[in-house]
Amino acid sequence: MQVKSNAHTHTSLCDGLDTPAAMAQAAYRLGFKSLGFSGHSFCPADGYGMTAERLAQYCREVLALKHEYQGRMAVYLGLELDSMSVMPAAGQFEYLIGSVHNLQTPVGRVYPIDAAPADTAAAIAEFGGVAAYVQAYFAAVDEMLNSRPVDICGHFDLICKYNAGGRFFAEDSPEYKKSAAGVLRRHCRKGAMISPVFEINTGGMCRGYLRRPYPDYWLWEILRDEKAWVMVNSDAHAAADLAFQLAEQRAAAEKFGLKVVTIDEILGY
């Protein structure tokens, strides 16, 4: 039986469309067993992370929903931590998703990875070419996973968001594959107890940017070889998108031979 669950959920308190209550209600109506909220942490480099005041409201509202749905649907208080944001106090959240959304170029400017193709083009120019840009992205993912206690690695190859059709770089080039595979393999090899769970994120598909989830299918081979755990998440920014491709990608991952878990299993419930 398919366990319905999503652990990557945004709300109107960061860059989502619907309130935490509306997201919880939609998840419950969809028959979810659990729903994990993962609002964006405050990051000076972007404009959508939750300020201290917003964050306090977010915690209050999610904890109230946890109480309200007790016994019917598990609600978890998580956070999507950006690699450039300040670490929250230990124990404040039930789990952390670690994500790289921004990159600093050699001249010190910070560009979002997933805001607009024009930013990608500008960042590539400042890095002096795609090779350095790609390398810097995966180095940032590597550094984040080395230095932060994240439970889930968010959208591992987000750098491909605007790269459909190879618009900016060749994803099948040996250089690209080496950068991506090297970091993924390294963090799978830390041992099941401390390596993060890698999410299979359907957000880029849902919003029409890509026809495959993050990470791309060729990277699934590494996840399988290294016996990593994966979690299928929708990265929903609206109630209507909560369940997008969750069942399909879970079935595909299991058929492929991946170990698929839900947030309930990670948190020990």
Ligand SMILES: [Zn+2]
């Ligand atoms: Zn993200």
Ligand SMILES: [Zn+2]
């Ligand atoms: Zn997200």
